Amino acid sequence: MANIKDIAELAQVSIATVSRALSTPGAVRPPTLQKIEAAIAQLNYRPNMLAVGLRRRRSDNVIVAVPSIFNPFTSAFVQGIENVAREAGIRVLLGITDSDQALLDSYVGMIASKQADGMILLDKILPTAVLQTPPENPAPPIVLACEYPPGLSLPRVRIDNVEAAAMLVNHLVRQGHTRIAVITGPIDQNMSRDRLSGFLLGLKRAGLASDKAPIVHGDFTLQSGYDAVRQLLAAKAGFTGLCCANDEMALGAMAALREAGIAIPDGVSVVGFDNLRFGAFASPPLTTMEVPTVETGEAAMRLMLDMLRDPLDANREIILPYRLVVRQSSGPAPTAVKPGKAKKPRGQTS
Amino acid sequence: MANIKDIAELAQVSIATVSRALSTPGAVRPPTLQKIEAAIAQLNYRPNMLAVGLRRRRSDNVIVAVPSIFNPFTSAFVQGIENVAREAGIRVLLGITDSDQALLDSYVGMIASKQADGMILLDKILPTAVLQTPPENPAPPIVLACEYPPGLSLPRVRIDNVEAAAMLVNHLVRQGHTRIAVITGPIDQNMSRDRLSGFLLGLKRAGLASDKAPIVHGDFTLQSGYDAVRQLLAAKAGFTGLCCANDEMALGAMAALREAGIAIPDGVSVVGFDNLRFGAFASPPLTTMEVPTVETGEAAMRLMLDMLRDPLDANREIILPYRLVVRQSSGPAPTAVKPGKAKKPRGQTS
DNA sequence: GCACGGCATGTAAAGCTTTACATTCATATG
DNA sequence: CATATGAATGTAAAGCTTTACATGCCGTGC
Numbered sequence: 040m041a042n043i044k045d046i047a048e049l050a051q052v053s054i055a056t057v058s059r060a061l062s063t064p065g066a067v068r069p070p071t072l073q074k075i076e077a078a079i080a081q082l083n084y085r086p087n088m089l090a091v092g093l094r095r096r097r098s099d100n101v102i103v104a105v106p107s108i109f110n111p112f113t114s115a116f117v118q119g120i121e122n123v124a125r126e127a128g129i130r131v132l133l134g135i136t137d138s139d140q141a142l143l144d145s146y147v148g149m150i151a152s153k154q155a156d157g158m159i160l161l162d163k164i165l166p167t168a169v170l171q172t173p174p175e176n177p178a179p180p181i182v183l184a185c186e187y188p189p190g191l192s193l194p195r196v197r198i199d200n201v202e203a204a205a206m207l208v209n210h211l212v213r214q215g216h217t218r219i220a221v222i223t224g225p226i227d228q229n230m231s232r233d234r235l236s237g238f239l240l241g242l243k244r245a246g247l248a249s250d251k252a253p254i255v256h257g258d259f260t261l262q263s264g265y266d267a268v269r270q271l272l273a274a275k276a277g278f279t280g281l282c283c284a285n286d287e288m289a290l291g292a293m294a295a296l297r298e299a300g301i302a303i304p305d306g307v308s309v310v311g312f313d314n315l316r317f318g319a320f321a322s323p324p325l326t327t328m329e330v331p332t333v334e335t336g337e338a339a340m341r342l343m344l345d346m347l348r349d350p351l352d353a354n355r356e357i358i359l360p361y362r363l364v365v366r367q368s369s370g371p372a373p374t375a376v377k378p379g380k381a382k383k384p385r386g387q388t389s
Numbered sequence: 390m391a392n393i394k395d396i397a398e399l400a401q402v403s404i405a406t407v408s409r410a411l412s413t414p415g416a417v418r419p420p421t422l423q424k425i426e427a428a429i430a431q432l433n434y435r436p437n438m439l440a441v442g443l444r445r446r447r448s449d450n451v452i453v454a455v456p457s458i459f460n461p462f463t464s465a466f467v468q469g470i471e472n473v474a475r476e477a478g479i480r481v482l483l484g485i486t487d488s489d490q491a492l493l494d495s496y497v498g499m500i501a502s503k504q505a506d507g508m509i510l511l512d513k514i515l516p517t518a519v520l521q522t523p524p525e526n527p528a529p530p531i532v533l534a535c536e537y538p539p540g541l542s543l544p545r546v547r548i549d550n551v552e553a554a555a556m557l558v559n560h561l562v563r564q565g566h567t568r569i570a571v572i573t574g575p576i577d578q579n580m581s582r583d584r585l586s587g588f589l590l591g592l593k594r595a596g597l598a599s600d601k602a603p604i605v606h607g608d609f610t611l612q613s614g615y616d617a618v619r620q621l622l623a624a625k626a627g628f629t630g631l632c633c634a635n636d637e638m639a640l641g642a643m644a645a646l647r648e649a650g651i652a653i654p655d656g657v658s659v660v661g662f663d664n665l666r667f668g669a670f671a672s673p674p675l676t677t678m679e680v681p682t683v684e685t686g687e688a689a690m691r692l693m694l695d696m697l698r699d700p701l702d703a704n705r706e707i708i709l710p711y712r713l714v715v716r717q718s719s720g721p722a723p724t725a726v727k728p729g730k731a732k733k734p735r736g737q738t739s
Numbered sequence: 740g741c742a743c744g745g746c747a748t749g750t751a752a753a754g755c756t757t758t759a760c761a762t763t764c765a766t767a768t769g
Numbered sequence: 770c771a772t773a774t775g776a777a778t779g780t781a782a783a784g785c786t787t788t789a790c791a792t793g794c795c796g797t798g799c
Binding site: 040083085086087088089090092093098100108109111114115117118121125130131132133134135142148149151152153154261265290291293294297316317319320321322324 | 390433435436437438439440442443448450457458459461464465467468471475480481482483484485492498499501502503504611615640641643644647666667669670671672674
Binding site for chain 2: 756
């Protein structure tokens with residue numbers, strides 16, 4: 040494989056001139072430039088980026104840590120990150136963590152070993168290096184785009200999950216629902232906790248006893264949404280509205296409701312969160328809260344670029360807007376004509 | 390940031406010994422080793438992987454090219470690739486191509502510029518470098534795990550899509566279906582063409598006129614499955630079985646059937662391909678062909694490791710098994726009591 | 740005609756590691 | 770006891786590029 044020396048010899052210039060021709064073409068005379076370009080084309084030369092990085096002290100790689108590649112929610116963040124990275128000439132390394140501390144730490148180690156310049160974290164766990172860094176130290180080049188534990192000074196991009204969740208409850212309340220059940224995400228995640236808080240806040244604002252609302256804990260998977268509904272039905276929880284902390288669980292929940300013979304939305308109205316693309320094609324199409332996932336990724340990458348340019352300047356927080364998407368999975372609460380619970384149609388006695 | 394020289398000074402040995410302590414600890418005496426380890430711990434030293442790679446002439450990165458990060462099908466391949474890569478100490482760089490030739494070529498360029506040792510291709514398009522390489526030249530370190538154009542000597546991992554698709558048709562035929570419609574994937578992809586061939590082969594084997602089967606071309610998205618069914622219904626195609634080239638289109642198709650008031654499977658039986666996780670929670674749960682996506686990724690990564698070890702040895706093809714998963718979206722064809730088309734229940738006149 | 744400034748180019752060091760080869764030292768062997 | 774052998778360690782080159790500094794050249798202004 041040709042190197043810069045070969046080019047220099049072929050073009051009969053010094054390696055410094057070749058290097059300049061590549062990085063600052065304006066600094067070399069046109070005839071010289073042409074000779075060099077011809078030599079590069081002839082030998083099919085590509086600079087060795089390891090040597091470039093070694094010398095320049097950076098890799099132009101940014102590592103993105105995701106818990107799982109199967110999560111369409113985090114995938115959308117990655118797409119946004121890619122969009123901006125591509126423009127900036129930065130490469131994205133995807134690190135799958137399985138939410139394993141050691142694995143995440145090993146990816147963070149890639150920053151120290153110069154394989155990456157920084158990390159965008161889409162995981163609920165935090166690197167040991169962050170947890171142990173005393174607050175006064177310069178923060179490692181990490182941007183949070185999904186989880187955002189309080190009390191940490193790392194730059195972050197997020198939406199107001201609390202208000203967004205409250206808005207979903209409000210949507211149901213305005214349709215006359217008073218018995219509203221909730222399926223949460225894993226409560227060890229800040230995002231899940233915020234969405235739960237928001238659901239409860241919405242209930243409280245509507246004057247509904249939020250401490251009596253039936254709450255089941257899920258883990259964001261289809262299966263857990265399904266299981267949660269089975270649990271609610273078994274407990275005869277009696278509800279006409281169901282708030283799910285993400286769309287995937289909402290789809291699982293709908294499958295369970297269907298199986299139990301409960302009509303959607305006539306028996307139970309279901310709302311989700313995230314506006315997953317499968318939701319629009321569900322039966323019936325799912326009412327949900329659209330969160331700007333791609334835009335969040337883009338903002339996170341821009342924040343990263345700022346941070347790499349000036350580590351002190353970029354200590355910021357960006358909050359993006361959300362949007363309610365109403366589809367057919369939510370509708371008016373069953374009328375008072377049948378004062379029973381939603382499950383009445385199949386004869387369940389609350 | 391500490392470098393190997395700092396460690397050598399602190400431990401009072403030469404840098405060569407430090408290097409050996411890291412790469413071949415057995416070659417250095419225990420007391421020396423301890424001194425070095427203490428120094429490394431004290432200075433929190435991490436070898437600069439750019440320098441290591443520069444010297445060793447490899448990066449220990451493998452780039453995986455995917456058309457889109459939103460495709461759960463390719464995501465599963467990536468998971469498999471990751472599994473094996475992690476064990477082997479290889480890092481996976483995910484390159485999103487949008488099936489854009491220039492973008493793909495730029496990722497391939499990373500091999501020449503030493504940022505990656507090889508590529509696993511999950512895309513339908515091929516790098517210019519591959520297309521232009523004369524067959525007698527040594528193949529670039531690329532493994533195909535999704536597309537497999539004939540006449541190319543690159544190592545590849547695949548399933549027999551033709552036979553798998555034929556098996557799906559056979560499943561419907563054995564339930565008495567004789568009017569079977571097909572929704573294909575994008576026909577510029579080999580995989581789509583193979584699945585279509587397989588569907589037609591299945592029809593032919595059953596003695597059904599495969600040239601008269603209603604065929605609509607989709608593009609693997611939910612929306613295109615939905616649109617395809619609308620098209621079939623508008624054309625009064627009259628069918629009781631529907632073979633979709635992937636699950637995502639099958640889910641879209643089911644949404645359209647539902648909207649048209651056609652029962653599944655009583656009116657139309659639907660089968661998909663890939664065993665996407667959402668299929669199991671669809672309404673009704675989707676019959677599908679399970680393809681070993683994760684295992685394919687794992688095999689592809691192993692092939693890559695072989696290839697990097699010995700480029701001449703690994704010119705192989707691996708074919709993995711598939712499995713029919715029967716769920717409730719497929720059932721017996723409507724009986725002869727109502728000799729009309731599946732759409733009769735809603736009064737459509739074929 | 741000379742000095743100076745500025746541009747284009749060259750020289751060489753630096754960035755950090757691995758590794759072939761050299762050296763040292765101790766042990767085993769005759 | 771002298772020498773061969775082997776293990777442990779050191780020396781220095783190589784891997785490829787960028788860049789501070791040096792050099793050479795030309796044109797300009799006096």
